Amino acid sequence: MDSHSVSPLLKDIIQVENLTKTIDNGSNRVEILRGLTFAIPRGEFVAIMGASGSGKSTLLGLMAGLDTATSGRIVLDGLDITNLAEDKLARIRGTKIGFVFQAYQLVPTLTAQENVLLPAELTGAAGDIEKRARELLGRVGLGNRGHHYPVQLSGGEQQRVAVARAFITQPPILMADEPTGNLDSINGSHILELLLELNREEKTTLVLVTHDQQIAGQADRIIALRDGAIVSDQHIVRIEA
Ligand SMILES: Nc1ncnc2c1ncn2[C@@H]1O[C@H](COP(=O)(O)OP(=O)(O)OP(=O)(O)O)[C@@H](O)[C@H]1O
Ligand SMILES: [Mg+2]
Numbered sequence: 001m002d003s004h005s006v007s008p009l010l011k012d013i014i015q016v017e018n019l020t021k022t023i024d025n026g027s028n029r030v031e032i033l034r035g036l037t038f039a040i041p042r043g044e045f046v047a048i049m050g051a052s053g054s055g056k057s058t059l060l061g062l063m064a065g066l067d068t069a070t071s072g073r074i075v076l077d078g079l080d081i082t083n084l085a086e087d088k089l090a091r092i093r094g095t096k097i098g099f100v101f102q103a104y105q106l107v108p109t110l111t112a113q114e115n116v117l118l119p120a121e122l123t124g125a126a127g128d129i130e131k132r133a134r135e136l137l138g139r140v141g142l143g144n145r146g147h148h149y150p151v152q153l154s155g156g157e158q159q160r161v162a163v164a165r166a167f168i169t170q171p172p173i174l175m176a177d178e179p180t181g182n183l184d185s186i187n188g189s190h191i192l193e194l195l196l197e198l199n200r201e202e203k204t205t206l207v208l209v210t211h212d213q214q215i216a217g218q219a220d221r222i223i224a225l226r227d228g229a230i231v232s233d234q235h236i237v238r239i240e241a
Pocket of ligand 2: 177
């Protein structure tokens with residue numbers, strides 16, 4: 001069996017064990033994450049909260065394989081990514097994870113459609129990816145804007161392109177770092193609705209960093225950080241009407 005194919009029955013899609021991140025700037029040692037342990041079951045929507053500087057983005061970057069830990073372990077879909085070489089990490093990122101950033105981060109010289117296609121081209125995804133990109137742009141309400149460049153789109157529209165881009169490879173995990181942080185409340189709600197739809201309808205695991213209590217309130221679970229440690233980890237109980 002290929003080491004990348006793991007039983008989809010594995011309950012926890014993300015496992016984090018005793019994770020630490022320390023930055024050494026010569027004389028100065030900063031402990032950014034101090035031994036975090038938790039697991040995220042497949043399909044869960046987890047909000048990560050905490051004050052500015054508490055380590056939220058650092059944690060998300062480590063879980064996405066964008067950064068390397070000082071110690072501890074991260075297992076994604078059964079695969080230990082903690083000490084993987086960059087080429088292997090890039091492949092995992094390309095197949096397992098879609099990422100949405102606060103500042104959209106579209107490539108300015110590519111059209112909306114080309115931006116959406118990019119991850120699929122980088123990972124050599126199979127099938128008619130152009131058709132899929134058009135469908136995804138339609139799904140985020142930009143069916144007629146595929147040929148526009150980022151500068152021709154509003155912030156909310158650019159973030160919708162970023163959501164379509166994150167989902168082009170149909171990753172089992174979506175990570176979003178304050179995806180509504182730069183948007184007004186109407187555009188922010190639209191982005192959150194899109195992410196929630198991908199979580200509910202496609203069973204995509206959603207890990208979302210937010211400062212917004214109202215957004216976090218829609219998650220299944222809230223993990224709160226303070227000074228690089230978990231101070232609470234609570235499931236949200238909803239009574240269905
Ligand atoms: N490369 C680095 N070198 C030194 N310190 C760093 C580095 N990266 C992060 N930090 C520090 O680690 C702490 C956590 O940063 P991080 O970006 O994870 O916080 P955050 O919770 O995402 O904050 P915000 O809500 O402001 O985005 C901060 O104090 C930050 O200054
Ligand atoms: Mg941050």
